Amino acid sequence: MKCLKQILRCAVFLAGLVLILTVLHPIFAPKNNSEGSGIEDVSANGILSEKKNSIDVLVLGDSLSHTAISPMMLYKDYGITSYLCGSYGQYMYDTLRYLEQAFENQSPKIVLLETDTLYRRFNVTDAIASSIQCEFPVFRYHDRWKDITASDFKGDINYTCINDYKGYRGKDIVNGIPNPQYMVPTDKIDDISTLNQYYMNEIVKFCKEKNAELILVSTPSVLNCNYERHNGIQEIADKYGLEYVDMNLLAEEVPIDWEKDTRDKGDHLNHEGAKKVTSYLGKYLEDKNVLTDHRGDKEYAQWDDSLAIYMEKIETVFVGTNE
Amino acid sequence: MSSFFSILYVLVFLPSVVILYNIFPKKYRPIVLLVGSYIFFWSMSGKLLVYLLFSTLSVHHIGLWLTNLQSERNLKLKEVEKSEKKELKGLYQKKQRRVVLFGVLLHIGILLAVKYTPFFTENINSLFGVLNIPITLDIPKIMMPIGISFYTLQAVSYIFDVYREIISADRNLLKIALYMGFFPQIMEGPICRYSETAHILCEGERTSYQGLTMGIQRILYGMLKKIVVADRLNSLIKTVFDNYSQYDGGIIVVAAVCYTLQLYMEFSGTMDLVIGTAQIFNVKLPENFRQPFFSKTVSEFWSRWHITLGIFFKDYIFYPLSMSKPLKKLTTKARKLVGNHLGPLVAGAVALFCVWICNGLWHGAGWNYIFFGMYHFVLILTGNIVEPYAKKLLERLHVKKKGVAYHTFSVVRTVILVVIGEMFFRANGLRAGMSMFKNMITNFSLASFSDGTILTLGMDAQDFMIVGITVAIVMVISILKEKDVSVREGIAKRNLVLRWSIYYALIIFIVIFGAYGRGYVPVDPIYANF
Numbered sequence: 001m002k003c004l005k006q007i008l009r010c011a012v013f014l015a016g017l018v019l020i021l022t023v024l025h026p027i028f029a030p031k032n033n034s035e036g037s038g039i040e041d042v043s044a045n046g047i048l049s050e051k052k053n054s055i056d057v058l059v060l061g062d063s064l065s066h067t068a069i070s071p072m073m074l075y076k077d078y079g080i081t082s083y084l085c086g087s088y089g090q091y092m093y094d095t096l097r098y099l100e101q102a103f104e105n106q107s108p109k110i111v112l113l114e115t116d117t118l119y120r121r122f123n124v125t126d127a128i129a130s131s132i133q134c135e136f137p138v139f140r141y142h143d144r145w146k147d148i149t150a151s152d153f154k155g156d157i158n159y160t161c162i163n164d165y166k167g168y169r170g171k172d173i174v175n176g177i178p179n180p181q182y183m184v185p186t187d188k189i190d191d192i193s194t195l196n197q198y199y200m201n202e203i204v205k206f207c208k209e210k211n212a213e214l215i216l217v218s219t220p221s222v223l224n225c226n227y228e229r230h231n232g233i234q235e236i237a238d239k240y241g242l243e244y245v246d247m248n249l250l251a252e253e254v255p256i257d258w259e260k261d262t263r264d265k266g267d268h269l270n271h272e273g274a275k276k277v278t279s280y281l282g283k284y285l286e287d288k289n290v291l292t293d294h295r296g297d298k299e300y301a302q303w304d305d306s307l308a309i310y311m312e313k314i315e316t317v318f319v320g321t322n323e
Numbered sequence: 324m325s326s327f328f329s330i331l332y333v334l335v336f337l338p339s340v341v342i343l344y345n346i347f348p349k350k351y352r353p354i355v356l357l358v359g360s361y362i363f364f365w366s367m368s369g370k371l372l373v374y375l376l377f378s379t380l381s382v383h384h385i386g387l388w389l390t391n392l393q394s395e396r397n398l399k400l401k402e403v404e405k406s407e408k409k410e411l412k413g414l415y416q417k418k419q420r421r422v423v424l425f426g427v428l429l430h431i432g433i434l435l436a437v438k439y440t441p442f443f444t445e446n447i448n449s450l451f452g453v454l455n456i457p458i459t460l461d462i463p464k465i466m467m468p469i470g471i472s473f474y475t476l477q478a479v480s481y482i483f484d485v486y487r488e489i490i491s492a493d494r495n496l497l498k499i500a501l502y503m504g505f506f507p508q509i510m511e512g513p514i515c516r517y518s519e520t521a522h523i524l525c526e527g528e529r530t531s532y533q534g535l536t537m538g539i540q541r542i543l544y545g546m547l548k549k550i551v552v553a554d555r556l557n558s559l560i561k562t563v564f565d566n567y568s569q570y571d572g573g574i575i576v577v578a579a580v581c582y583t584l585q586l587y588m589e590f591s592g593t594m595d596l597v598i599g600t601a602q603i604f605n606v607k608l609p610e611n612f613r614q615p616f617f618s619k620t621v622s623e624f625w626s627r628w629h630i631t632l633g634i635f636f637k638d639y640i641f642y643p644l645s646m647s648k649p650l651k652k653l654t655t656k657a658r659k660l661v662g663n664h665l666g667p668l669v670a671g672a673v674a675l676f677c678v679w680i681c682n683g684l685w686h687g688a689g690w691n692y693i694f695f696g697m698y699h700f701v702l703i704l705t706g707n708i709v710e711p712y713a714k715k716l717l718e719r720l721h722v723k724k725k726g727v728a729y730h731t732f733s734v735v736r737t738v739i740l741v742v743i744g745e746m747f748f749r750a751n752g753l754r755a756g757m758s759m760f761k762n763m764i765t766n767f768s769l770a771s772f773s774d775g776t777i778l779t780l781g782m783d784a785q786d787f788m789i790v791g792i793t794v795a796i797v798m799v800i801s802i803l804k805e806k807d808v809s810v811r812e813g814i815a816k817r818n819l820v821l822r823w824s825i826y827y828a829l830i831i832f833i834v835i836f837g838a839y840g841r842g843y844v845p846v847d848p849i850y851a852n853f
Contacts, residue, residue, distance in 0.1 A: 017830060
C-alpha cells in the first residue's frame with residue numbers, strides 16, 4: 001500500500017512536470033518565422049507562411065535537396081507549386097518532423113525525398129532528443145529566454161515571412177571537378193542504418209495516411225552518391241513500392257557538366273546544375289498528370305510576385321548566396 | 324552514451340537499470356548492476372571493455388594469492404618456535420611484496436602503456452633530435468578505455484589493502500567486478516576503497532523512496548552546475564585559450580577564472596550526479612568535494628578538491644615513502660643539520676615531490692600537467708617551510724590569524740594561486756601556459772571590458788548574468804554546507820507544496836537556462852579523459 005502510494009506520488013509529480021512544460025511552450029515558441037524570431041532554419045520553415053493547401057509538391061532532404069531543386073523554376077515552367085523543406089545536415093528524424101509540420105497546413109499530392117539523408121547516420125540519443133523536442137518544444141526553443149517580451153506570454157503566433165525562393169538556396173559559384181567516374185556498377189549494397197530504416201518506415205506510413213505519393217530522388221553528387229548507395233535505396237524503394245529517380249544514372253536526361261555545374265568539387269550542384277535537375281524533375285512531375293498548373297490563377301498571385309523577385313535576384317543577377 | 328548528462332543516460336539507461344534492479348529478486352540485483360555497468364562501459368569504450376575485465380580478473384587473482392600466502396604464513400607460524408617466527412614473517416613478507424610488486428606493475432604498467440606511450444615516444448624523438456640521432460620512432464595511437472585512470476587506482480588500493488591485511492581478499496568475483504566497474508563511478512570516480520563500497524554494492528537492497536528522491540535531487544543539483552554553468556562557459560574558454568595571443572591580460576584573467584569555475588562545476592556536478600545515482604541503489608559513495616574555494620591554503624584546497632585522489636596519494640605514496648627506512652634516516656640526519664622544523668621537511672619534500680609528480684602525470688601526459696604538479700609541490704612546500712616564520716610575523720604585526728580580514732585574505736590568495744595553476748592545466752601546452760601567464764602580468768588591461776570585447780567571446784551579458792545567478796545559488800548552498808546546514812534535509816522537512824515547488828523550479832531553471840541544443844557545444848567530461 002505504502003509502495004503504491006509512493007508510485008502514485010511520483011506519477012503525480014511527473015504529470016505536474018509535463019503540464020508545466022506544456023504550458024511553457026506557447027511562451028517560448030517563436031511567434032514568427034522570420035530571421036531574428038528565434039525560429040530554426042528560416043528557409044525551411046518559410047512553408048509556415050504559405051497559404052493553406054497551396055503547396056502541391058513537398059521536397060525534403062539535406063543540403064543536396066535545397067541546392068539542386070528550384071521550386072520557382074518548377075512554377076515558372078510547369079505551374080507546379082512546391083516547397084523545399086530541406087535543411088543543412090537534415091537527419092531522418094528532422095525529415096519526419098518537417099513532413100508532419102508541412103501537412104498541418106498543406107496537403108501536398110507528392111512528397112519528394114532527397115535520399116542523401118538516408119545515409120546520414122545519427123545515434124539513439126539524437127533521435128530521443130528530437131522526439132522530446134517534438135513533444136515539448138520548450139526544449140528546442142528554451143534559449144529564447146534572452147528575447148522574451150511581454151507579448152510572448154500572449155502566445156499569438158503569426159507567420160508572415162514569405163520565402164520567395166520557396167526553400168531553394170542556390171549559389172552561382174563554380175568549383176568543378178574533371179570527369180568523375182563515381183557510378184561504377186556493382187551488386188554491392190550500402191546498408192541503410194536501422195534507425196534510418198525506422199524513420200523511413202514512419203515517413204512511408206505517414207504519406208500513405210495522407211494519400212500523398214512518396215518519391216525517392218537522388219540528385220547528382222559525386223561525393224555523396226555511388227552505385228552501392230543506389231542499390232541500397234533501390235532496395236528500400238522496392239520494399240515499399242516507391243518510385244525511385246536516381247539522376248546520377250541519367251547522364252543524358254540530366255547532363256551535368258561536373259567542370260561547370262558544381263560549386264564545391266562535386267559535393268553540391270550550383271545554380272546551373274540545379275536548373276538541369278529542376279528541368280528534368282518538372283517534366284517528370286508533369287508526366288504524372290496529377291498536378292495542376294497554377295499559373296494565372298488569381299489565388300496564386302503571391303507566387304507571381306515571388307517569381308518576379310526570384311527572376312530579378314536569381315535568374316538575371318545571381319550574386320552568390322541567397323540564403 | 325557520451326556522458327552522464329546525455330539524454331540516453333538520464334532518460335533511458337538510468338531509469339531502465341533502476342526499474343530492472345527493483346524488479347529482480349534481491350540476490351540477482353548485484354548482477355543487474357554489473358550487467359548495467361558493462362553495458363555502460365561498452366557504450367563508451369566498446370571492445371576496450373576487455374581492459375576492465377582483465378583488471379578485474381587479475382585483481383581477484385592477486386588478492387587470493389596474497390591471502391593464500393598470509394594463511395600459509397599463519398599456519399606455519401603456529402608450528403614454528405618463537406625464535407624462528409621473525410625469520411618466517413620476513414620470508415613471507417618478501418614473498419608478498421613480490422606479488423604486490425607484480426600486481427602494481429601489471430596495472431600501472433597497462434595504464435602507462437595506454438596513456439603515456441605517445442607522450443614518452445614524442446619526448447624520446449625530441450631527445451634524439453637534440454642529440455642528432457637520426458631515428459624517429461612512430462608515435463602510436465592507442466585507444467584508452469574510459470575510466471582506466473580511476474579503476475586502476477582502485478585495483479592498486481585493493482592489492483595494497485589485502486597486503487596490509489586491512490581487508491581480506493574476496494573470493495566473490497561478482498563483488499570485485501562491481502567494485503571495479505560500478506557504472507556511476509567508473510568514468511570520473513570517486514576513487515573508492517574496497518571496504519567502502521564492495522559489500523553495500525552486493526547487498527541488493529530495494530530502492531527506498533527517500534533514496535530515490537534524495538538521489539534525484541542530487542542529480543538535478545549536478546545538472547544545474549554542469550549544464551547551466553560549465554557548458555555555458557565553454558565557448559568563452561575555448562575561444563580565449565585557443566587564441567590567447569589575441570587578447571590582453573584582462574581577458575586572460577577572465578578566461579582563467581572561468582576555466583577554474585568550469586572545472587569545478589563540471590567535476591563537482593558530475594560527482595553530484597554520481598553520488599545521487601549511487602544513492603538510488605542505496606550505495607553511499609565518498610564525497611569528492613568539500614567547498615574547496617573556502618580553503619585558506621593551497622594544501623587545504625587539495626584536501627577539499629578531488630578528496631579521494633588526495634587520500635589515495637597520501638595513503639599509498641606519501642605515508643609509505645615518509646615511513647620508509649631511507650627517508651627516516653634522511654630525517655634524522657636533516658634534523659641534526661637544519662633543525663627540528665626544516666629537518667622533517669626534507670624527507671617530507673621528497674615524498675611530497677613524488678606525490679605531485681604522480682598527481683600531475685595522472686591528470687595527463689603532457690609537460691603542462693607535470694608543471695601543474697610541480698607548481699603545487701612548490702606552493703605546498705613553501706607553505707610548510709614559511710609557516711612558523713609567517714606565524715611569528717603575524718604575531719609581531721598583531722594580525723589575528725582567525726580574524727575576518729586575514730581569513731578573507733588567505734581565501735582570496737588561495738583562490739588566485741589555484742586559478743593560476745588551473746590556467747596552466749588547461750593551456751594548450753606548457754609554452755602556451757607560460758605565454759598566457761606573461762600576458763596576464765605584463766599586458767593587463769581593463770580596456771576589453773569597456774570596449775565590449777568581453778562580450779564577443781561567446782558569452783553575452785545575459786549569459787554572464789545566468790552564470791552569476793547560478794554561481795550565487797551554489798555559493799549560498801556551499802556556505803550553508805560549510806556551516807553544517809544541510810539544504811537538502813531542510814527542504815525535505817518542508818510541506819509538500821513548497822518542496823515540489825522547489826523541485827519544479829530547479830528543473831525548469833535547468834530546462835530554460837541550460838546551455839544545450841543548437842549553438843552550444845557541451846564540455847566533454849573533463850576528468851573522464853584523465
